[in-house]
Amino acid sequence: MRTHTRRTAQKPWERFASVMALIWLVFLIYPMVGLVRSEAATAWVVLGWTALVLFVVLYVVGAIRGMRSDAPIGSPRGPGPWLFFAGLICCALLCAPAVGGTALSFLPFIMSFASYGLTRAWHWIAIAAALIIAALFVLLAPGGVGYVTLLIIIALLAVVNTVSTTLITRSAEAERLGLELATSTGREAVARDVHDLIGHSLTVVRLKAQLARRLIDSDPERARAELADIESLTAEAIAGVRATVSGARTVTLDEQLAASGDALRAAGVELAVDGDPAALSPAQALTATWILREATTNVLRHAEASLVRVQVGPGRLSIADDGRGRSDQEGNGVRGMRERAAAAGARFRIDDEDSGGTLVEVMW
Structure with missing residues (x-):
């Protein structure tokens, strides 16, 4: 019986998305104090509180949606992010008449949302607009000099957002290129395997066909035996090519774990899996899939095992069996x-x- 235990895949950013979003909300203390001390008409104060609460809801929900999205930074999917962005701007504008200059505290949130949730062009537009608005207020508004600290915070955050989004984008691009390279390398290996397999098989078939042609008159029985060998070799070659080419299809680590479990179970071997395949990056998972496939084949051919344990963790895959151990010669x-x-x-x-058996381990 097969044991196949997995954890539910979840990105670290998803687990702490709400916490990270809430931490930034501490800067909204300024418009809150502004509303408490506001001398504006009661209607404006009530509207300000409503807009502030709605701003918090939109920011938190929008941030969590963005962090859980598969869309890379700079590539928002659908109208959702744009509607949230427009809502944040409207809430900040509605709150401004009641809080005055402290409305500048909304700009870091709006700027960050554009950097991480919208396109790269809007990252720059939001940064430029926030810096211009804050600078003009500090320079031209009565008492604006008192808000120079907010201008400095906005400028620093613009630098941080630019650097961090650039690094994240380049990291994602490097990961994509690594996956493409790993896939290309694997396909080249498959092409070599197919070439060697066909070349060897066709060479043997040609020799046996020549021999059968020479023997067909003098030794029909021997000729028939050679023809039977040709038929067998051809069937083996076709099966080998199919098996090799099927490996060219990109198989996920999850799929290979299931396929290995089925193959081992058919041979009376139990499979126990510990860890989450999502702990490996796509490029790492591709290599791990190939190694797991070959390790499974080795267990079936040589190990005489009853149990195989697979452990998956960040940057690590191990396959251990309880069989007879390694042979002296590496195949x-x-x-x-x-x-x-x-x-x-x-x-x-x-x-x-x-305790006996063989351990195969790959680590990044």
């Missing part, structure tokens, strides 16, 4: 795993388990 499968790990910038280790 093509192990060399292939080692080469794939090296190509992915990972460390590969294969060793005997203290």
